[in-house]
Amino acid sequence: MNTKLVKIFNELFASYGPQGWWPTTRDNSYPEYLGGPINDDERFEVMIGAILTQNTSWKNVEKAILNLIKEKALNPKKIIDLDDKKIGELIKPAGYFNQKAKKLKILSEFVINNPIEELKKLETDKLRIKLLNVHGVGPETADSILLYALSKPIPIVDAYTKRIFTRIGFLDEKEDYNQFQEFQINNFPNECYNLEELHALLVEHAKQYCTKNNPDCWMCPIYKECERNF
DNA sequence: CGCCAGGGCCTCA
C-alpha cells in the first residue's frame, strides 16, 4: 500500500523510532514500553489501563496501576472483591476515580465471565460489539483493547488522531469516530504491528510537535505533508 | 491561576 498516510507513518517512524506500545509492568516493576502484553495477566493490565487513561495523562495512570499492584489488586477477582471506595482510593491519581472504580469492576466481571483466551477466538467485529456493550467502554477504549490487549488489527481514533489528521487535511474536524477509523482502514495496512506503532507514533507526535495550542510547525518532521504549514 | 491530559455517560431537544 502506497498512501499519504503510509508515507507519514514512515516519516514518523524514522523520527521517533519504534514505540513499543502498550506499556506493561513486568516483574511488578514500572510500566515499560516492551512491545505489548505477553500473557493474560498483562492483557488484563492493558484493559485496565485503557479505562484508566480515558481523558487522563498516562503519567497519572501509572501511579494508579502501581497502587493496584501494591495491593495485589491488578487482577479481575481481586477487583470485584474490593468495594468501590477502596478501588477509588487506589486509582485516585488517575482522576474520575468514582466513575472509573465502577468501570473497573464492571470490566473485571466481564473478563471473569468472558476469559481472555475465549475473547481472542472471536471475530473482530463481534468482539468489538461485545466490548462496546460493557459500561464504560466506548469506541476508543474498545479499539485500544482490541488492538493492544487482544491483538486484533483495528485502527484507533483518539483526540490526537483527530487533531493531526484534521491539520494535515485528511478529514474535517466534524467527521465522527467511524469516519476517522474508516480513513485509516482504507489507507493503511490492516496488520497489528503497524497499527500499534501508528497510533503510538501519532500520540508521540501530538505531544512533541502537534500540540493543541502553538504547534511547533517549524520543527515538525511531517511539515511538508501538512496543510496547516505556515 | 488556567489549561490540558492516550473519553464516555447522561440528559435533553
Added chain:
DNA sequence: TGAGGCCATGGC
C-alpha cells in the same frame, strides 16, 4: 444523533 454538562487528579 448531536450538543452540552459532568466527572477529578496532577503537571506545567
